[in-house]
Amino acid sequence: MLSEFQETLLQSVQAFQSTQLVKNKYENVLQHLDSGILLFDSDGVLTFINVQMAKLLELPRQSLIGCNLLQLLRHPYLSRFKQKKIARIYRETIFHRRKYHELIDEYGRHWLITVTYGDQMDGDFLLSVKDVSDYKQIEQTAYQNDKLAMLGKISAAIAHEIRNPLTAIRGFIQLLRPHLLQLGKDEYARIILMEIDRANDIIHEFLNSSKPSAPQKTVVSVPSLLKDTLLLSESEALMKGCEMRLQQINESLLVSIDVKQIKQVILNIIKNAMEAIEEVQGDHAGMIEIGAKQEGNYVNISVKDNGNGMDKTLLTRLFDPFFTTKEKGTGLGLSVSYKIIKNHGGTILVDSMKGEGTVFMISLPLTHQV
Structure with a gap:
């Protein structure tokens, strides 16, 4: 009788240990997902948060476990921006029954947020956050x-x-x-x-x-390309009281390009930079900095100005054909530039903030002299 009891007890302990091992295994998987995970129980208490979500919130995990939503929003180290976003997600989930949300954070990254609840969750609320910027x-x-x-x-x-x-x-x-x-x-x-x-x-x-013409490619060094392009812009920059500065660039960086087309792209960006600087000049000293550095098998050519800058709404339409904010502009310059760089196997990106200036980044594949 005693041995049967001991055997049953041993089986129960083994079953518990096995269950605990499985639980730890799945919890470990959740902890290291590239998506952020939050789990609130039916009483609204946070019972689980993984490493990625703590990084996104920029808060220590242990200070969050056991908090309810109100306590989370009142956390002394939670930024005002994140407070507003969490409150909005809560409002749209509870009052508008939305289960999917998209937002752009303060760093310009795009996030997809999914809220799962209902009978299958036994009253719990599961919130997952995934970075979809690349998509x-x-x-x-x-x-x-x-x-x-x-x-x-x-x-x-x-x-x-x-x-x-x-x-x-x-x-x-x-x-x-x-x-x-x-x-x-x-x-x-x-x-x-x-x-x-x-x-x-x-x-x-x-x-x-x-349909820009097919590139007639020749191998040129990036420093000489940029020096020649700057010479074409210096007189106009001087008349507009704008200083142009070329950073030190590795002479060994070579690209196979249609020189005329790529010069057209860079000159167009420089012209836009001058016009952006003119909008705010006054006592403001205009500056355009041009540089280039290697990133893997590509060279990144940057054109940075301290002009008026652009807001996020304008940035999303910048390369659209016929979109312009200029009174006499055609809205074709940047769409042509986009197509030219694409035909060269490269990319063109822009980063800007209203009142803070703009940076254009042209990425072109490097080549090697045969």
Whole structure:
């Protein structure tokens, strides 16, 4: 009788130990997920938080276990930004029954938040947070490529239809110009011809934005490329009271590029930087810094200015064809630049904050002299 009791007790202990081992194993898995995990029980008390979530909140794990939501929001080291986001998620989950949320944090990263609750959770609330910044970047790139492809179809259909009548109008105006000159109205002819030429320039830029010509590549050193490009901008920068500074760059960095196209991209970015500086100049000393450094098999060329900067809404549309904030801009310069860099197997990114200036980063594959 006693031996049967001891055997049953031993089996119970072994079963408990086995269950505990399984529990520890799964808890260890949850602790090291790349997603943040929070678990609140049916009373609203935080019973589990993994390492990743503690890092995201920038709070020590042990100070959070046992807290309810109100205590979490009142944590002395929780930032005001995170307090607002947590409160918003709670409000939308409880009152609007939303289970999926997307937000951008103070560092510009995109997060997908999923809240699981209901009968399957026995009253508990499971909240998981995943960084989806890379997916958003891929989505944005695909969206941009789709728009450029559509732009190409439109331009192919209408470009010649516009150019042909413009050419005829220009020819007739030139024929009429001597008669207008006799009437003292030559100024009219000059203005008409100038406006027709401007329309042709816009059409040309429009066509290039949809399908820039294939790169005619040559191997050049990055320092010489940037020095030559700066020489083309120095006089304009001087007139606008803007200092340009080229950082020290490794002479061995080589790229295989269409020099004319890449210069076009960099000059366009520099011109935008000058205009951004003009908006806030006054006593403000304008500065454009250009540099380049190797990152793996790529070289990152940066153009940084201390101009007016841009807000996040503007940044999301920056490479859209025809989007511009300039009174006389066509909105094609940066969309053309995007396409040129893509055709070279590179990427172009921008980081900016209103009132803090802007940084453009062009990444191009390095090459080796054969």
